Amino acid sequence: MSTTIDVPESSNVAKEKVVLAAPSRSGGWKKGVAIMDFILRLGAIAAALGAAATMGTSDQTLPFFTQFFQFEASYDSFTTFQFFVITMALVAGYLVLSLPFSIVAIIRPHAVGPRLFLIILDTVFLTLATASGASAAAIVYLAHNGNQDSNWLAICNQFGDFCAQTSGAVVSSFVSVVIFVLLIVMSALALRRH
Numbered sequence: 001m002s003t004t005i006d007v008p009e010s011s012n013v014a015k016e017k018v019v020l021a022a023p024s025r026s027g028g029w030k031k032g033v034a035i036m037d038f039i040l041r042l043g044a045i046a047a048a049l050g051a052a053a054t055m056g057t058s059d060q061t062l063p064f065f066t067q068f069f070q071f072e073a074s075y076d077s078f079t080t081f082q083f084f085v086i087t088m089a090l091v092a093g094y095l096v097l098s099l100p101f102s103i104v105a106i107i108r109p110h111a112v113g114p115r116l117f118l119i120i121l122d123t124v125f126l127t128l129a130t131a132s133g134a135s136a137a138a139i140v141y142l143a144h145n146g147n148q149d150s151n152w153l154a155i156c157n158q159f160g161d162f163c164a165q166t167s168g169a170v171v172s173s174f175v176s177v178v179i180f181v182l183l184i185v186m187s188a189l190a191l192r193r194h
Contacts (some may be wrong), residue, residue, distance in 0.1 A: 001162070006097055021054065028109075028111060030109035030190050031109040032064050033104055033109075033186050033189065033190045034056045034102065034105040034109050034190070035083065035145075036186065037102050037105060037118075037183060037186055037187065037190075038099070038102045038103065038105075040079040040179050040182055040186075041095055041102055041183065042099075043179055044095050044176045044179040044183070045090075045092055045095045045096060045182065047091035047172050047173070047175040047176035047179065048089075048091045048095060048129070048172075048173070049088075049089075049092045050089050050169075050172045051084075051088045051133075051169045051170075051172035051176065052085050052088035052089045052092060053085075054165055054166075054168050054169040054172065055075050055084055055088070055136070055165070055166060055169035056075060056085045057072065058073075058075045058162050058163060058165035058166050059073070059074040059075070059162070060073050060074075060159045060160075060162040062095075063157075066085060067111040073155065073159040074162075075166070078139055080135045080136055080138070080139045081136060081139065081166065083132055083136075084132045084133070084135065084136040084169070084173070086171055087128050087129065087131070087132035088129065088132060088176075090167075091125050091128060091129045091176065094121065094125050095113060095125075098118060098121065098122075101114045101117060101118050102114075102117045102118065105118070105190075108139070109190075112191065115178050115187050115191055116189055116191065118139075118187055119184055119187040119188060121193070122180055122183050122184050122187065123163040123184060125180065126177065126180040126181065126184065129173060129176055129177050129180060130157060130158075130177050130192060131135055132173065133173035133174050133177055135173075136166070136169070136170050136173070137170045139166075140163070140166050140167050140170050141155075141161075143155050143156050143159075143166070144156045144167075145164060
């Protein structure tokens with residue numbers, strides 16, 4: 001039981017058209033995340049390059065009685081420090097090469113491909129930076145404190161400048177590791193569907 005009522009329209013009433021528009025996808029918070037991603041990548045480049053350059057230039061020579069008998073501490077005396085310099089240079093190179101993908105994420109904030117590519121490679125290079133930073137930190141710890149059980153003497157009492165440079169490089173590498181963690185979390189949040 002339904003009733004239909006017809007109401008005729010008069011000709012003097014103006015007809016209005018209502019156009020429903022789809023909501024625009026201008027980017028919103030995802031664009032802000034992409035801009036922050038770009039800025040953090042620039043900071044990580046500076047930290048990784050600083051770590052590689054500081055460790056690569058760490059060198060100190062102690063003169064002994066004559067000029068023919070000297071003690072030298074250099075990064076290339078330790079294979080762990082060589083690994084550190086190479087890996088931090090690779091991390092910095094990757095970060096430079098990832099900048100165009102970060103720019104694409106700013107221009108197209110809803111594109112999934114560049115963000116997925118960056119989150120995968122960021123995870124790989126986070127692992128590499130963490131491994132090199134941790135291994136160099138272990139050697140720096142031994143240089144500062146030594147190990148009585150294995151008769152390794154602390155060398156930082158004699159080579160203060162060398163130890164200061166290597167310690168600064170390790171700290172800088174861990175700054176880049178923290179930035180990588182932030183980049184991965186931000187990319188994961190931006191990949192959400194909502």
